[in-house]
Amino acid sequence: MSLTTDLSQAPPPHENAAKGMPGGGKAGGGTLDTVPAPRRRSRQRRERLFQWLFLVPAVVYMALFFGYPVVKNVVMSFQDYTTATFFTGEAPWVGLANYVTVLSSSLFSTSLLNTALFTVGSILGQFVIGLALAIFFQRKFPLNGILRSLLLLPWLLPLIVSSAVWRWILDKDSGALNRFLGDLNIVDTGVPWLTSTSLALIAVVGVNIWIGIPFNLTILYGGLQEIPDELYEAGSLDGATGWKAFRHITWPMLRPVVSVVLVLGVVYTLKVLDIILGLTNGGPANSTQTIATQSYALSFQEFKFGEGAALGNILVIISLVFAVLYLRASRRAVDE
Template identity: 40%
Template sequence: MWKEFRSQFKGYLFVLPAVLFMLILIGYPLIYNIVLSFQNVDLSNLATSDKQFVGFENYKKVAGEEAFGISIGNTLIYTVGSVIFQVIIGFCLASFFSMKFKIAGFLRGIMMISWLIPMTVTALLFKFMMGSGEGIFNQMLLNAHLIDEPIGWLSSPEVALWSVIIANIWVGIPFNMLLLSTGLSSLPQDVYESASLDGANWWQRLVHITLPLLKPVLMVVLMLGFIYTFKVFDIVYVMTGGGPINSTEVLSTLAFRYSFSDFEFSLGAAVANVLFLILFAISLVYLRMMKKDEGI
């Protein structure tokens, strides 16, 4: 028993730094943010002890704001639009590179550049390329005679959100391609050989063999992509700052604006907690799906 206790004690010692890290750098800010959302805290009483408890008043006030409803809709459109195109294009590229031709490895490495570049750098690049005047996007479309006048990619409320989605799609394609390539490489080849002998064409093999066998990987990619994209901040903040006219305002930028522009820290905490609850619910669904696939 003493040896068993010593063995378990050593294991707890090895785990202790990670537990302390989680409690200090994740647990404390999370609990503090929850408490802050139930108080009336602004710039005048942030450093004092005069913080009045107001219950759910901050959540009611935020829910009554037009910008809150717009930010939820924008976040959903941004997330769904980005993830769908990232997965589709990533799957097509993964299928292309699975043919294992000579320069496949080189081209796959080139494709990873967009994912390796820091997000703020990517946002600045697309901000310059989508400039209304001398941006390369408008210049290419004008030279190809596809448009008659420059498009306000980041200045038009009708186009700005889709402009940010385009930038994020470019960033996320390599990540999806990498995960789907791993999934495709693990599929049994004898099934494809049997299907070819039975006369199945490319489309039939894709629909009846590849997609069903790849379903667990696809679900993981979709859920991880949704969680990662839903909490977007940097690319939206750098490219548009939530404008114009709240057309690209998402939950994270709204929380930032409440906290660090309006200095309504409690309102910002309330919006951040709404974002956390949505992601927490999605994470529970993801864990449930994983347990179901593993047969637990």
């Protein structure tokens, strides 16, 4: 706010300077003209200084809360950082050893594959259901607003609460889901949702989809509201209704929003930790172990902070690729 007021004060002196300079040149160095020049320059310098000063809080904040942790994490990944380091401050440099250990671990490929499956599965489910619901709520019907706000619930619940409830719903012997399926005679024995190596990842993805729907719904609904009604009216005159209207009006108009939702979704999903820890702790037999959970386990359960940081950095790099995509997508969205 204050930055804009400062800048709005800036133009007048510049105009003065522009007018004054040629005049000074013509007169060939009269006292009236030569004296203001250094004063002007110092004024300009002062304004520059003020502009920078206004930037300082933001820069300090970024450096302190974003720059420092990132740099610290990168540094840590090249060190033998143990519990003792916290007390003594000594962390010997080990070069790339942490990365070598982490990447050559037999668990890395499992975690990487699980991360990919988890992310793709979650995003696909969240997006398709979120978009379908957003289009559904475009219609006008009673209780529309209430239903839409109720759908935000998964988003508002603390993740630890959601995962505890889902852990109970998905329990093999006394879980609500198996009871329900059993009563419908769909299954006759308990399905080990969270304790079978082939089902656990699917179950965890399912819960994450449930959590992610509100985000997708909200953003996509907002995007749909932006599309002018006239387009549909004009389209319907030309025979574009239903699927055709979606294919040729909604989808192209929604594309910028879609790319933002997808890329943000990927970044959020890659780093999901609490849901998995709450539901399965990475088990059974590492079948739901992702890079995020493994990094957490290395750092905070095995106290191998260096290796945990190395794995964390690998995750950051993967996220960064998508962050760049996001920046490009959002820039294009603005251009359009």
